[in-house]
Amino acid sequence: MFKSLILTSAFFVSATQVVVAQDLREVALDIFKPLPSTVPSVRDNPITDAKIDLGKALFFDPRMSASGVFSCNSCHNLATGGDDNLETSIGHGWQRGPRNAPTVLNSVFNEAQFWDGRAADLAEQAKGPVQAGVEMANTPQNVLATLNSMPQYVDWFGSAFEGDSDPVTFDNFAKAIEAYEATLITPAPFDAWLNGDENAMSEQQLAGLEKFVDLGCASCHSGVNLGGTGYYPFGLIEKPGADVLPEGDKGRFAVTETADDEYVFRAAPLRNIAVTAPYFHSGKVWDLQVAVQIMAESQLGEELDNQSAAEIVAFLESLTGEIPAVTYPVLPAETKDTPRPSG
Numbered sequence: 001m002f003k004s005l006i007l008t009s010a011f012f013v014s015a016t017q018v019v020v021a022q023d024l025r026e027v028a029l030d031i032f033k034p035l036p037s038t039v040p041s042v043r044d045n046p047i048t049d050a051k052i053d054l055g056k057a058l059f060f061d062p063r064m065s066a067s068g069v070f071s072c073n074s075c076h077n078l079a080t081g082g083d084d085n086l087e088t089s090i091g092h093g094w095q096r097g098p099r100n101a102p103t104v105l106n107s108v109f110n111e112a113q114f115w116d117g118r119a120a121d122l123a124e125q126a127k128g129p130v131q132a133g134v135e136m137a138n139t140p141q142n143v144l145a146t147l148n149s150m151p152q153y154v155d156w157f158g159s160a161f162e163g164d165s166d167p168v169t170f171d172n173f174a175k176a177i178e179a180y181e182a183t184l185i186t187p188a189p190f191d192a193w194l195n196g197d198e199n200a201m202s203e204q205q206l207a208g209l210e211k212f213v214d215l216g217c218a219s220c221h222s223g224v225n226l227g228g229t230g231y232y233p234f235g236l237i238e239k240p241g242a243d244v245l246p247e248g249d250k251g252r253f254a255v256t257e258t259a260d261d262e263y264v265f266r267a268a269p270l271r272n273i274a275v276t277a278p279y280f281h282s283g284k285v286w287d288l289q290v291a292v293q294i295m296a297e298s299q300l301g302e303e304l305d306n307q308s309a310a311e312i313v314a315f316l317e318s319l320t321g322e323i324p325a326v327t328y329p330v331l332p333a334e335t336k337d338t339p340r341p342s343g
């Protein structure tokens with residue numbers, strides 16, 4: 001269906017550029033969605049300014065890790081695209097984790113979190129890294145002891161969760177982080193173009209968009225985040241080599257224990273992809289053009305020449321958005337009761 005629509009738009013090339021652009025926009029609006037201009041709502045977690053401010057403090061606070069070294073921002077650095085630009089992340093005790101860190105930017109629009117979708121939403125997700133041995137290596141009890149030792153945090157939880165008889169809980173910790181993450185949305189030239197601004201994207205980027213749809217990339221990378229919703233085998237047509245797809249990580253198989261889910265991963269969301277190298281869950285590929293060519297071959301059985309791949313890369317660059325201004329938060333001072341760093 002995409003193919004025939006795109007052929008229609010190719011036909012109009014001989015008419016005027018405007019007709020082509022309008023036609024392509026109609027096709028694109030059927031498949032993708034511009035980012036909303038305001039903070040989206042989140043299930044079971046009304047978003048308030050007090051919650052956002054608390055979540056921001058928690059996101060930047062390294063004392064949420066056992067060692068006192070790692071904050072969420074260590075691996076999801078908001079100054080570098082919301083990720084750590086490493087092949088796989090380094091966490092507690094200088095250990096290297098098994099997977100590349102995805103960006104937190106726009107993660108609120110993913111239907112499930114992690115490369116294998118094992119967390120349903122951001123609040124569930126936020127409880128993972130705090131406890132993961134290779135990330136922050138902490139326990140909920142120790143996080144709560146740390147928070148309760150600082151009166152400023154206790155006040156902030158009280159304001160963010162007014163009406164709760166016991167506001168300082170691990171659930172509320174996760175909800176506050178989720179509220180902050182919901183503000184990390186990055187409108188990009190692609191959104192401006194979808195919203196009608198003819199000049200927001202270059203001709204090369206529009207040509208890349210057309211290829212992205214025509215080839216079938218958009219059948220998996222669609223919606224507001226151009227991915228982040230469905231699961232597919234990595235290597236649907238041709239399995240990449242172990243240098244890109246290490247055999248030990250079977251993706252969703254570990255979640256569902258169904259043979260069909262071996263090497264199945266969530267179609268990665270592609271917003272800000274140009275600033276979040278290296279690529280794939282293995283982080284083995286540093287060049288976006290190479291990543292695009294691997295995708296074309298492994299998922300679609302197409303060998304993409306350099307020019308077509310460069311056009312798609314140009315389109316992907318139109319997904320680099322404006323990161324909200326972030327003022328570094330001043331965090332509550334620790335007290336004599338604050339648990340000491342360990343490990």
Ligand code: HEM
Pocket residue numbers: 059070071072073074075076089090091092097099100101102103104107110112113114115116122125126129130134135136177269
């Ligand atoms: C995944 C947030 C701490 C490394 C994610 C995702 C989110 C997130 C939202 C899923 C993104 C997606 O699926 O597209 C947070 C928060 C943290 C935190 C709120 C603090 C509480 C860390 C730390 C590290 C880290 C300290 C590194 C040591 C990773 C990695 C993944 C990930 C490797 C992918 C794991 C997988 O898919 O199995 N994080 N993160 N994160 N994060 Fe974090």
Ligand code: HEM
Pocket residue numbers: 115212215216217218219220221231232233234236264265266267268269273278279280281282291292295296299300312
């Ligand atoms: C990952 C682009 C087609 C499913 C990726 C990544 C890029 C990309 C750049 C890496 C994301 C990152 O590292 O954060 C493209 C392009 C395509 C295409 C340009 C067309 C040529 C498809 C199709 C499917 C698909 C058709 C589904 C059948 C996936 C999956 C991942 C992914 C499952 C995650 C792989 C992993 O576990 O590392 N895609 N894609 N893609 N894409 Fe595509």
